[in-house]
Amino acid sequence: MNTQRLLTALALTGGLAFGGFGYWAGRSVHAEPTTAAAAARTPLYYRDPDGAPLWSAGPKKNESGRDYLPVYDDKATRDPLKPKQRADASRKILYYRNPMGLPDTSPVPKKDSMGMDYVAVFEGDEVDDGTLKLSPGKIQRTGVKSEPAERLPIHVSVKAPGTIQLDERRVSVIAMRAESFLQKVADVTTGTRVKAGQPLMEIYSSAVASAAADYLATITSNTVGSVEKYRRGSRQRLTNLAVPEQVISEIDKSHVAPVTVRWSSPRDGIVLERNAIEGMRANAGDVLFRIADISVVWALVDVAERDLGSITVGQPVSIRPRSFSGQTFSGKISVIYPQVNRDTRTARVRIELANPDFALLPDMYVDANIDTADGAPVLAVPESSVLDTGRRQAVLVDKGEGRFEPRAVKIGRRGGGFIEIRDGLAAGEAVVTSANFLIDAESNLKAALKGFAEATQQPSDGASGYAMGDHK
Incomplete structure (x- = not known):
């Protein structure tokens, strides 16, 4: 029985040893030999x-x-790569590049510090016409998309803040031109809307009463000749005292000189200021009422100095009050004030707006959107296609078959998601609109690798050694 158990144990031990050897033999790449x-x-x-x-x-x-x-190097794991090496053997190898993407090349096969083989760069992979060639797989993985450059109008919008102000030509002031006493004031207050001809107050003025009596005497006189000239003079005296025309017409009809004179509103509008109080004395020049017509108002917006070159009188403007979400008013630029604020570096622009519902009130904050488009189509590309470094602008032109050409361009206006191309591109040429930064990075890397390859092939060993030492 003991002998049988010993034979069984020896058999199991040999099987495990044989199996273990077969397993590690299959993984001989990482095996540590004897x-x-x-x-x-x-x-x-x-x-x-x-x-x-x-x-x-x-x-x-x-x-x-x-x-x-x-x-150790294992030929078994490298055998599957043999067909690819044989397929590439028919092409000329230009140089070998670092497998980790470092800017280091070699004219002969070599390994890096990690033992990885340098990657061969074959003839045709890089061309000297300034283009970059990518494989279809890399193009698909990076999501490269291209669109043709086309002619279309660029809608450039200038945005600026502003406020609503009264139209200076639609404000009226009621003031006495002679010493007067207010006998009665109508039931109107600040903010009340009034109509043209609506009574506001009744006043007594000795100067007005004297002029009215004098005028009545001239129109009731039967004398002709020089009296006619005096009549015109006495009427002009009432006009100079700002007596309403309606009062003068009543004197002509009734032949009665009024003791008190009724003063009326000169226009439709709202009462901005009321200083009239019953029984008070008003001196010449005292403002008793100030009335403004707000059916038309101004939007005064402050445009940044950098945008002044793109705005002109007559351009359409969309005004959005901050008080009314989603509501806009349309107008046009009527005046560009000839002065720049030295502190804010902005210029004031006036837009006239119709305000039939009286929704726009003085000093209300608004945001202006000025459309500076001239309507003429220009060559334009999507904004995402332009690589802009601040000092240099470029696009990647899709030449087809995986070839891309970096090309410098001159840009113009921006708007609506497009950029105007003034030079460097023709209509119909396809430009990369997606993943262009990845292609640009690939282009810069290959340009650096090519520069190092040319440096290593120079005949002067001293110069080449200096270049490589400087790189390190």
């Missing part, structure tokens, strides 16, 4: 024994004191 085999082979690099993503070009110990494990 001491004799290791002495005959040179490791590619050394890896961390605990499986951490750490590597070394030479023998080394980790933080635990364990030796890094050597990794």
